[in-house]
Amino acid sequence: MLYRQPDRLHDHGRARRVFRMRILLGAVVSLFVILILFGRAAWLQIAQHDYYSAKAEQNRTRIVVLPPERGRIFDAQGEVVADNVATYQVQITPEHSRDVRAELDMLARVLELDSAEVEALAERIRVGRRFDPVLVKADLDEVERARIARLKPWLQGTEIVSSLKRVYPYRELLAHVVGYVGRINAEDVKRIDADAYQGTQYIGKTGIERQYEDRLHGVPGYRVVEVDALGREIEVLETVRPTPGHDLALSIDVGLQGIAAAALGEYAGAVVAEDPRDGAIRAMVSRPSFDPNLFVDGIGRDTYRALLEDPDRPLYNRVTTAAYPPGSTIKPLMGVVGMEDGLIEPDERFFAGPYYQIPGNKHRYRDWRKWGHGWVDFEESVFRSVDVYYYDLAYRMGIDRMHEFLTDFGLGQPTGIDLPGERSGLIPSRDWKRRVKDEIWFPGETVIAGIGQGYMLTTILQLADMTATLAQSGTRHRPWLVADNRGMRPPVEIERTDAWRRAREAMLAVVEHERGTANKIAAPYPIAGKTGTAQVFSVAQDEEYDAEELERRLHDHALFVGFAPFDDPELAVAVIAEHGGSGSGTAAPIARKVMDFWFGVEPDSEIQPEFSEYGD
Structure with missing residues (x-):
């Protein structure tokens, strides 16, 4: 018994050392965990304060982009040759949708869109920004608006908004001069300034509409609204009005x-x-000419094919x-x-x-x-x-x-x-x-x-x-x-x-x-x-x-050029009559x-x- 006493004393000392090491290790681990928690809290509450405040604010508010009114075009006598008329359109904002493809398919059935239109919309959404609304269909009638309203619980990213639609009062008469606007497509998205076109669904495609797009377009505004848990607007908190595009006066009479x-x-x-x-x-x-109003909201495939295959080439600007x-x-x-x-x-x-x-x-x-x-x-x-x-x-x-x-x-x-x-x-x-x-x-x-x-x-x-x-x-x-x-x-x-x-x-x-x-x-x-x-x-x-x-x-093609009056010319004219x-x-x-x-x-x-x- 006297021989084994030192071993017991030795074991007791080692146990105390092990215990102290464990306490120290636990303290270090606890301190490390506390530092991580404090660091994470500091990161979230200080460094990421603005981000999470914005996320929280988004649950309470929503920014609604206000597209600018496109500038009108007049002739030399003040006649309107490109105008805007009020209409209703349906658009989808990918960021607000739970399932964009499902919503597109549902809208296709409700609005009777063909597969080509749906694929074009899907491509436009794919290349665009998720918070930019994309036009699905314009010029809605009352029946279409009612159908979409009934399906609103399943169409979280879809909304009906009032808008201004481009119209050309003189149709074929000025088609090759004024040109026309069309929906912004995937190719347009790649070349335009996305911020400048927020909320905008149309862009100039031909003629004066394309040549002076920067001046006609305008600058978007926005409205900050408070929403409830279902996304319904409760109150408008702030409004910045859009800047309308510039009107243009043509020399054409x-x-x-x-x-x-x-x-x-x-x-x-x-x-x-x-x-x-x-x-x-x-x-x-x-x-011959064509009606530019056909292109504003997307021309039908059969109609477009007929224009392309017309032997007289109405889309061709002969001037x-x-x-x-x-x-x-x-x-x-x-x-x-x-x-x-x-x-x-x-x-x-x-x-x-x-x-x-x-x-x-x-x-x-x-x-x-x-x-x-x-x-x-x-x-x-x-x-x-x-x-x-x-x-x-x-x-x-x-x-x-x-x-x-x-x-x-x-x-x-x-x-x-x-x-x-x-x-x-x-x-x-x-x-x-x-x-x-x-x-x-x-x-x-x-x-x-x-x-x-x-x-x-x-x-x-x-x-x-x-x-x-x-x-x-x-x-x-x-x-x-x-x-x-x-x-x-x-x-x-x-x-x-x-x-x-x-x-x-x-x-x-x-x-x-x-x-x-x-x-x-x-x-x-x-x-x-x-x-x-x-x-x-x-x-x-x-x-x-x-x-x-x-x-x-x-x-032969018939040609004539001339000017008048001879002594003080005011008008020079050139004419070609094919065949x-x-x-x-x-x-x-x-x-x-x-x-x-x-x-x-x-x-x-x-x-x-x-x-x-x-x-x-």
Whole structure:
């Protein structure tokens, strides 16, 4: 027993040490746990105070975005051409929904949406922000609103709101100018500022609506509301009103636009009327056209397919995006460069036979007049539209000089008008053909370019601007549609020489002279103009063009450009009537009707302006 006593003492000491270590370890662990708890509490109550306060506030309040009213668009006389009307729409906010897909499927059944519409909505939601409302359907009727109201307990993220819907009172008349808005889609979301478009469901897609989207859109506002446990509004706590978009005033005159559209009649084509004094566009008609109201809330697939497959291409803006051979309308301009370069003397007589041949070449370039015109001077070459005269001038001038002058004049390049998608056209050159076609330029191609055929392509807007510049003897203004652009770019001054006067006087003779190609449109006011045709297909060397034996779609396009009054021009007009055949018989009378309306002259024949008020 005496031998084992020390062991018991030793065990007792070790037990106390173990006990102390356990107490110390427990204290450390307890302290560590306390520090973690205090740290977590500090993190939640101090560092994350704002976040959790906001979350708590969200349980009590909700921010409702107030979309801005889109700016309206007016014509030059103050007529509304793009307006907003009150309507009801249903929208879904993903953040407020328990199951977005389930809600979409339920809405599809209630509102009779097809699968393509539902998938487009799902994609729009996927790429957007969860707190941004997405338009499901606009312009709800009473039955649809009642159905959705009954299902509200199952549609937590869905709400019906009053809104403003875009409408276009003149429908087809201004579709290619004003354009249209459409629903914001997945592609739009990728390029827009999401904050600037909170609560907004529409964006400009074409025309003025797209060009001036930033000015028309406005700035969103918001309303802070108190809600109960079911999300129902109890009280409005704060309101920040949205800033409306800016209204726009166009240079277009709706009355003149309606007359121009009616004057075109059944022809596909275009009419442009420009003020040569400052470049203001007074009328811009492209026919056929379409109803832009169809696109605002999403056009049906069958309707859209019908528009796309229509052989007359109503969606195609023939003023800015269609390019045609300018034909004989460029002859006065060719005369200007010919006189300035000393290639022609305006009073010198030139024998214009039935055809022209390049020296050493047997190919015959025929005049439109089978037996030729005989001896003519410059003025006669214009008012009788003598092809052989310009074959010879073009050959001596060369394609490079022709390209240089016509390009400097504004042909074959965008005018800079304030519309999206303007096409440049083409004024060919040796370099262009070598670069694009990897071929050399042939002299025969220069000859036919002299009468505006071959590779040469211009838009009707360019021809209107060319005519306005001729009217001003070389002062060229950039055409514009929105009044704020007036004088934004200084005019281009081309050196004034006597050649401009001679060219203008020759254009006057086109209408005033008894042998002028457009003498049938002579008016109480002096009109200067030039007729032309744009070939649809080429006639072989040993064949003759016989319009009566051709299908309508193979007839030449009819062209006319002109300005009035001659001494103090106020209006320059360019017209193309596709497959109209004769510039003098088809296009020139259209221009005369447009000018008559503008100058307050009663037309010889009854013509009613084409208007299409929304809702008629």
